[in-house]
Amino acid sequence: MNRFFSMWRAVLPAIFLFTAGSARTQDKTARQEAVFCAYNVKNWLAMDRYDPEQKKVLIGEGKPASEKERVVSILKAIKPDVLGVCEIGTADDLADLQARLKQAGIDLPFTELAHGGDETRRLALLSRFPITARNSQTSLTYKLGEVEMPFQRGILDATVQFTNSLDVRFIGVHLKSKREVPEGDQNQMRRNEARLLRRHLDGIFSAAPGARILAYGDFNEHRNEPAIDTIIGDRRSETEMTDLWLKDIHGEVWTHFWDAADTYSRLDYLFTSRLLRPHLDLKRSFIYSARDFDKASDHRPIVTTIRFAPWQEKEKDK
DSSP, X not given: OHXXXXXXXXXXXXXXXXXXXXXXXXXXXXXXXXXXXXXXXXXXXXXXXXXXXXXXXXXXEOOOXXXXXXXXXXXXXXXXXXXXXXXXXXXXXXHHHHHHHHHTTOOOOEEEEEOOSOOSSEEEEEESSOEEEEOOBOOOEEEETTEEEEXXXXXXXXXXXXXXXXXXXXXXXXXXXXXXXXXXXXXXXXXXXXXXXXXHHHHHHHHOTTOOEEEEEEOOOOTTSHHXXXXXXXXXXXXXXXXXXXXXXXXXXXXXXXXXXXXXXXXXXXXXXXXXXXXXXXXXXXXXXOTTGGGTOXXXXXXXXXXXXXXXXGGGGO
């Protein structure tokens, strides 16, 4: 009898783990939805950094390990199925992030890495689902007076296939920062980049009127500025890109904290095309809030849930 109970005491934990793992897999499939997160991970790359402990600048230093760990812990709480990031560095930096996420239980095997004129701070998309098409723009330019300027971070353009009947085209950007530069007026630079983004979107709508598009990223712009109006487009048109008005658990809308000026701003956005809108669960779309978010980045992640089947009118009664 004792041998019988000893045997079951050894076997039961294994049965529990198998059952729990199967339940998690079945739940993921049964949900018929995917979580998307956009996140500026703040310089996940090699750069010159000031070390306050050593009181000197370290040349070509990577993002501190403590900051990387906090980024991963935040993403572990969100559990994204598709992740769009700004300020990633090289392919090795992307592989580092991907490996750390996998170790934390978030396996995103499919990736796209894009850049513009600035090849230091890049854009990346990581996905649990296959990427079936890529059309990232790396060499776009515009003119400021007589000077030709590059679109600094370019446009990431990758299509993710969720089901046989649903694919979503993810358009990632990181527009010119508000920092003043000698090359030109930062407001005008951002407006021109917004025009290039809108032109790219219009090209997609023209070639594929049925496209479901989610444009995301760090737009470095306030909601009432011309660059945002340019991206949204004609509100009476089928090509309008709707701003998802996201809030955190406290009802606040800021996504970025500039500590030098003690300023909170909404700089990160999600814009959806009309045909994607019925697939977005707005009740589970939000700005992720954590007290120590700044230990990871100066930005907060923004999140939406994509349902594989579109929202139906009858769901109102449920």
